[in-house]
Amino acid sequence: MAGIGSYLKKHTESLVKDVGIEPACELTGKSKATLGRYYSDNPEHADRFMPVDAVAQLEEAASYPHVTAALAELRGITMSYDDRRPNSKGSGGVNSDVIALSQRFAMLMAEYNQSIEDGVISVNEAKRLLKETVALQQVLIDMKLHLEEEAP
Template sequence: MAGIAGYLKKHTEALVKDVGIEAACRLTGKSKATLGRYYSDSPEHADRFIPVDAVAMLEEAASYPHVTSALADMKGIALSYDERRPNSEKGGVNSDVIALSQRFAMLMAEYNQSIEDGIITINEAKRLLKETLALQHVLIEMKLHLEEESG
Protein backbone atom coordinates (compact mmCIF):
# COMPACT_ATOMS: atom_id res chain seq x y z
CA MET A 1 0.00 0.00 0.00
CA ALA A 2 2.91 2.37 0.68
CA GLY A 3 3.87 2.37 -3.01
CA ILE A 4 0.32 3.15 -4.07
CA ALA A 5 -0.01 5.91 -1.47
CA GLY A 6 3.24 7.53 -2.56
CA TYR A 7 2.24 7.32 -6.20
CA LEU A 8 -1.12 8.97 -5.56
CA LYS A 9 0.41 11.65 -3.35
CA LYS A 10 3.03 12.45 -6.00
CA HIS A 11 0.31 12.92 -8.61
CA THR A 12 -1.85 14.92 -6.21
CA GLU A 13 1.08 17.28 -5.71
CA ALA A 14 1.56 17.56 -9.48
CA LEU A 15 -2.14 18.40 -9.86
CA VAL A 16 -2.12 21.09 -7.17
CA LYS A 17 1.07 22.64 -8.57
CA ASP A 18 -0.30 22.49 -12.11
CA VAL A 19 -3.32 24.56 -11.05
CA GLY A 20 -1.32 26.69 -8.61
CA ILE A 21 -1.66 26.54 -4.85
CA GLU A 22 -3.66 29.77 -4.54
CA ALA A 23 -6.06 28.82 -7.33
CA ALA A 24 -6.38 25.30 -5.90
CA CYS A 25 -7.39 26.77 -2.54
CA ARG A 26 -10.05 28.96 -4.18
CA LEU A 27 -11.42 26.11 -6.32
CA THR A 28 -11.64 23.52 -3.54
CA GLY A 29 -12.30 25.77 -0.54
CA LYS A 30 -9.38 24.07 1.22
CA SER A 31 -6.47 25.83 2.92
CA LYS A 32 -2.86 25.60 1.76
CA ALA A 33 -2.11 23.46 4.79
CA THR A 34 -4.94 21.04 4.04
CA LEU A 35 -3.93 20.68 0.40
CA GLY A 36 -0.33 20.17 1.51
CA ARG A 37 -1.39 17.35 3.81
CA TYR A 38 -2.99 15.53 0.88
CA TYR A 39 0.40 15.14 -0.81
CA SER A 40 2.65 15.12 2.22
CA ASP A 41 4.84 12.06 2.65
CA SER A 42 5.10 12.62 6.42
CA PRO A 43 3.99 9.60 8.47
CA GLU A 44 1.34 11.62 10.30
CA HIS A 45 -0.38 12.37 6.94
CA ALA A 46 0.06 8.91 5.41
CA ASP A 47 -3.67 8.17 5.56
CA ARG A 48 -4.85 11.54 4.19
CA PHE A 49 -5.84 11.71 0.53
CA ILE A 50 -7.51 14.37 -1.56
CA PRO A 51 -11.30 13.94 -1.89
CA VAL A 52 -12.63 12.92 -5.29
CA ASP A 53 -14.73 16.08 -5.68
CA ALA A 54 -11.62 18.20 -5.13
CA VAL A 55 -9.77 16.14 -7.75
CA ALA A 56 -12.59 16.75 -10.23
CA MET A 57 -12.56 20.50 -9.60
CA LEU A 58 -8.79 20.75 -9.89
CA GLU A 59 -8.52 18.55 -12.97
CA GLU A 60 -11.10 20.75 -14.70
CA ALA A 61 -8.70 23.67 -14.26
CA ALA A 62 -5.45 21.73 -14.80
CA SER A 63 -3.58 21.18 -18.03
CA TYR A 64 -3.58 17.42 -17.45
CA PRO A 65 -5.71 15.00 -15.34
CA HIS A 66 -2.82 13.96 -13.08
CA VAL A 67 -4.71 11.95 -10.45
CA THR A 68 -7.17 10.34 -12.86
CA SER A 69 -4.25 9.33 -15.06
CA ALA A 70 -2.41 7.87 -12.06
CA LEU A 71 -5.47 5.84 -11.05
CA ALA A 72 -5.83 4.56 -14.61
CA ASP A 73 -2.12 3.65 -14.73
CA MET A 74 -2.43 1.68 -11.51
CA LYS A 75 -5.25 -0.35 -13.03
CA GLY A 76 -3.51 -0.83 -16.37
CA ILE A 77 -6.01 1.35 -18.19
CA ALA A 78 -4.99 3.71 -20.97
CA LEU A 79 -6.84 7.00 -21.18
CA SER A 80 -7.37 8.89 -24.38
CA TYR A 81 -7.07 12.60 -23.78
CA ASP A 82 -9.10 14.31 -26.51
CA GLU A 83 -8.84 18.06 -26.77
CA ARG A 84 -9.50 18.40 -30.49
CA ARG A 85 -10.54 21.69 -31.92
CA PRO A 86 -11.64 21.15 -35.51
CA ASN A 87 -10.82 23.84 -38.04
CA SER A 88 -14.40 24.02 -39.29
CA GLU A 89 -17.79 22.41 -38.87
CA LYS A 90 -17.70 21.05 -42.40
CA GLY A 91 -14.69 19.54 -43.94
CA GLY A 92 -13.42 17.11 -46.39
CA VAL A 93 -10.18 15.58 -47.47
CA ASN A 94 -8.62 18.97 -48.27
CA SER A 95 -9.24 20.33 -44.78
CA ASP A 96 -8.08 17.01 -43.32
CA VAL A 97 -4.77 17.28 -45.18
CA ILE A 98 -4.27 20.78 -43.77
CA ALA A 99 -5.16 19.61 -40.25
CA LEU A 100 -2.88 16.59 -40.67
CA SER A 101 0.10 18.74 -41.63
CA GLN A 102 -0.60 21.12 -38.72
CA ARG A 103 -0.84 18.29 -36.18
CA PHE A 104 2.29 16.64 -37.52
CA ALA A 105 4.15 19.95 -37.26
CA MET A 106 2.97 20.27 -33.65
CA LEU A 107 4.13 16.72 -32.90
CA MET A 108 7.55 17.40 -34.41
CA ALA A 109 7.86 20.70 -32.51
CA GLU A 110 6.99 18.94 -29.26
CA TYR A 111 9.48 16.16 -30.03
CA ASN A 112 12.21 18.68 -30.87
CA GLN A 113 11.63 20.50 -27.59
CA SER A 114 11.47 17.23 -25.62
CA ILE A 115 14.68 15.73 -27.01
CA GLU A 116 16.66 18.98 -26.77
CA ASP A 117 18.45 17.90 -23.58
CA GLY A 118 18.79 14.28 -24.73
CA ILE A 119 16.19 12.97 -22.28
CA ILE A 120 12.44 12.66 -22.67
CA THR A 121 10.84 13.10 -19.25
CA ILE A 122 7.53 11.59 -18.20
CA ASN A 123 5.70 14.90 -18.70
CA GLU A 124 7.33 15.35 -22.12
CA ALA A 125 6.28 11.81 -23.05
CA LYS A 126 2.72 12.62 -21.97
CA ARG A 127 2.71 15.72 -24.19
CA LEU A 128 4.08 13.66 -27.10
CA LEU A 129 1.37 11.06 -26.52
CA LYS A 130 -1.26 13.80 -26.52
CA GLU A 131 -0.01 15.10 -29.87
CA THR A 132 0.20 11.56 -31.28
CA LEU A 133 -3.41 10.90 -30.28
CA ALA A 134 -4.52 14.18 -31.87
CA LEU A 135 -2.73 13.17 -35.07
CA GLN A 136 -4.45 9.79 -34.93
CA HIS A 137 -7.86 11.47 -34.65
CA VAL A 138 -7.15 13.57 -37.75
CA LEU A 139 -6.16 10.43 -39.66
CA ILE A 140 -9.37 8.67 -38.62
CA GLU A 141 -11.47 11.63 -39.76
CA MET A 142 -9.54 11.73 -43.02
CA LYS A 143 -10.19 8.01 -43.52
CA LEU A 144 -13.91 8.54 -42.91
CA HIS A 145 -14.02 11.41 -45.40
CA LEU A 146 -12.18 9.33 -48.02
CA GLU A 147 -14.59 6.42 -47.50
CA GLU A 148 -17.53 8.81 -47.81
CA GLU A 149 -16.19 10.34 -51.03
CA SER A 150 -15.36 6.98 -52.62
CA GLY A 151 -18.93 5.87 -52.16
Protein backbone atom coordinates in the same frame (compact mmCIF):
# COMPACT_ATOMS: atom_id res chain seq x y z
CA MET B 1 -0.37 -0.21 -0.59
CA ALA B 2 2.28 2.24 0.58
CA GLY B 3 3.71 2.43 -2.94
CA ILE B 4 0.30 3.23 -4.40
CA GLY B 5 -0.30 5.93 -1.80
CA SER B 6 3.05 7.55 -2.50
CA TYR B 7 2.38 7.41 -6.24
CA LEU B 8 -1.02 9.07 -5.84
CA LYS B 9 0.39 11.73 -3.52
CA LYS B 10 3.05 12.65 -6.09
CA HIS B 11 0.39 13.08 -8.75
CA THR B 12 -1.80 15.04 -6.35
CA GLU B 13 1.10 17.40 -5.76
CA SER B 14 1.59 17.75 -9.52
CA LEU B 15 -2.09 18.60 -9.89
CA VAL B 16 -2.03 21.28 -7.18
CA LYS B 17 1.18 22.79 -8.58
CA ASP B 18 -0.25 22.74 -12.11
CA VAL B 19 -3.25 24.79 -10.98
CA GLY B 20 -1.29 26.86 -8.46
CA ILE B 21 -1.70 26.71 -4.68
CA GLU B 22 -3.76 29.90 -4.35
CA PRO B 23 -6.19 29.07 -7.18
CA ALA B 24 -6.41 25.48 -5.88
CA CYS B 25 -7.46 26.81 -2.48
CA GLU B 26 -10.14 28.98 -4.09
CA LEU B 27 -11.46 26.20 -6.31
CA THR B 28 -11.69 23.57 -3.59
CA GLY B 29 -12.42 25.73 -0.56
CA LYS B 30 -9.50 24.05 1.20
CA SER B 31 -6.63 25.77 2.99
CA LYS B 32 -3.01 25.59 1.87
CA ALA B 33 -2.27 23.38 4.87
CA THR B 34 -5.08 20.96 4.01
CA LEU B 35 -4.01 20.71 0.38
CA GLY B 36 -0.44 20.17 1.52
CA ARG B 37 -1.51 17.28 3.75
CA TYR B 38 -3.08 15.54 0.74
CA TYR B 39 0.32 15.18 -0.91
CA SER B 40 2.58 15.15 2.13
CA ASP B 41 4.82 12.11 2.50
CA ASN B 42 5.06 12.56 6.28
CA PRO B 43 3.94 9.39 8.11
CA GLU B 44 1.19 11.24 10.03
CA HIS B 45 -0.49 12.13 6.69
CA ALA B 46 0.01 8.76 5.00
CA ASP B 47 -3.71 7.95 5.08
CA ARG B 48 -4.92 11.40 3.90
CA PHE B 49 -5.92 11.73 0.26
CA MET B 50 -7.67 14.44 -1.68
CA PRO B 51 -11.44 13.89 -2.01
CA VAL B 52 -12.57 12.98 -5.51
CA ASP B 53 -14.74 16.10 -5.87
CA ALA B 54 -11.71 18.29 -5.17
CA VAL B 55 -9.67 16.30 -7.71
CA ALA B 56 -12.42 16.86 -10.32
CA GLN B 57 -12.52 20.60 -9.59
CA LEU B 58 -8.75 20.95 -9.90
CA GLU B 59 -8.45 18.77 -12.99
CA GLU B 60 -11.02 20.97 -14.71
CA ALA B 61 -8.63 23.91 -14.23
CA ALA B 62 -5.39 21.98 -14.78
CA SER B 63 -3.52 21.48 -18.03
CA TYR B 64 -3.61 17.70 -17.55
CA PRO B 65 -5.69 15.24 -15.44
CA HIS B 66 -2.76 14.18 -13.22
CA VAL B 67 -4.62 12.12 -10.62
CA THR B 68 -7.05 10.52 -13.07
CA ALA B 69 -4.13 9.49 -15.26
CA ALA B 70 -2.31 8.03 -12.24
CA LEU B 71 -5.39 6.03 -11.24
CA ALA B 72 -5.74 4.73 -14.78
CA GLU B 73 -2.08 3.72 -14.88
CA LEU B 74 -2.43 1.84 -11.61
CA ARG B 75 -5.22 -0.24 -13.16
CA GLY B 76 -3.35 -0.78 -16.41
CA ILE B 77 -5.81 1.40 -18.31
CA THR B 78 -4.68 3.49 -21.25
CA MET B 79 -6.22 6.92 -21.49
CA SER B 80 -6.52 9.12 -24.52
CA TYR B 81 -6.32 12.75 -23.44
CA ASP B 82 -8.44 15.11 -25.51
CA ASP B 83 -7.62 18.75 -24.91
CA ARG B 84 -10.52 20.14 -26.95
CA ARG B 85 -12.62 20.55 -23.78
CA PRO B 86 -15.85 19.76 -25.68
CA ASN B 87 -17.91 19.17 -22.55
CA SER B 88 -17.80 22.78 -21.48
CA LYS B 89 -21.00 24.78 -21.22
CA GLY B 90 -22.55 25.97 -24.44
CA SER B 91 -22.35 22.70 -26.33
CA GLY B 92 -25.27 21.69 -28.51
CA GLY B 93 -26.48 18.76 -26.44
CA VAL B 94 -27.67 15.34 -27.55
CA ASN B 95 -29.07 16.45 -30.92
CA SER B 96 -25.70 17.91 -31.93
CA ASP B 97 -24.01 14.77 -30.63
CA VAL B 98 -26.18 12.54 -32.87
CA ILE B 99 -25.22 14.63 -35.89
CA ALA B 100 -21.53 14.56 -34.93
CA LEU B 101 -21.78 10.80 -34.33
CA SER B 102 -23.16 10.11 -37.79
CA GLN B 103 -20.56 12.40 -39.39
CA ARG B 104 -17.68 10.77 -37.52
CA PHE B 105 -18.94 7.28 -38.34
CA ALA B 106 -19.17 8.24 -42.03
CA MET B 107 -15.58 9.55 -41.88
CA LEU B 108 -14.41 6.31 -40.26
CA MET B 109 -16.15 4.19 -42.91
CA ALA B 110 -14.72 6.34 -45.72
CA GLU B 111 -11.24 5.98 -44.25
CA TYR B 112 -11.74 2.21 -43.90
CA ASN B 113 -13.00 1.91 -47.45
CA GLN B 114 -9.97 3.78 -48.76
CA SER B 115 -7.58 1.77 -46.55
CA ILE B 116 -8.89 -1.66 -47.52
CA GLU B 117 -9.05 -0.89 -51.26
CA ASP B 118 -5.83 -2.78 -52.00
CA GLY B 119 -6.65 -5.58 -49.55
CA VAL B 120 -3.99 -4.51 -47.01
CA ILE B 121 -4.15 -1.91 -44.29
CA SER B 122 -0.74 -0.21 -44.05
CA VAL B 123 0.72 1.24 -40.86
CA ASN B 124 -0.18 4.78 -41.90
CA GLU B 125 -3.70 3.71 -42.83
CA ALA B 126 -4.06 1.97 -39.47
CA LYS B 127 -2.96 5.17 -37.72
CA ARG B 128 -5.57 7.18 -39.61
CA LEU B 129 -8.23 4.59 -38.74
CA LEU B 130 -7.19 4.72 -35.10
CA LYS B 131 -7.41 8.52 -35.12
CA GLU B 132 -10.95 8.36 -36.54
CA THR B 133 -11.93 5.66 -34.04
CA VAL B 134 -10.71 7.79 -31.12
CA ALA B 135 -12.62 10.81 -32.49
CA LEU B 136 -15.76 8.67 -32.73
CA GLN B 137 -15.20 7.44 -29.19
CA GLN B 138 -14.96 11.05 -27.96
CA VAL B 139 -18.28 11.90 -29.59
CA LEU B 140 -19.84 8.95 -27.77
CA ILE B 141 -18.37 10.15 -24.46
CA ASP B 142 -19.77 13.65 -25.09
CA MET B 143 -23.14 12.12 -25.89
CA LYS B 144 -23.08 10.02 -22.71
CA LEU B 145 -22.30 13.08 -20.62
CA HIS B 146 -25.10 15.09 -22.24
CA LEU B 147 -27.58 12.26 -21.67
CA GLU B 148 -26.53 12.07 -18.01
CA GLU B 149 -27.04 15.83 -17.67
CA GLU B 150 -30.56 15.57 -19.10
CA ALA B 151 -31.59 12.58 -16.99
CA PRO B 152 -33.59 13.48 -13.88
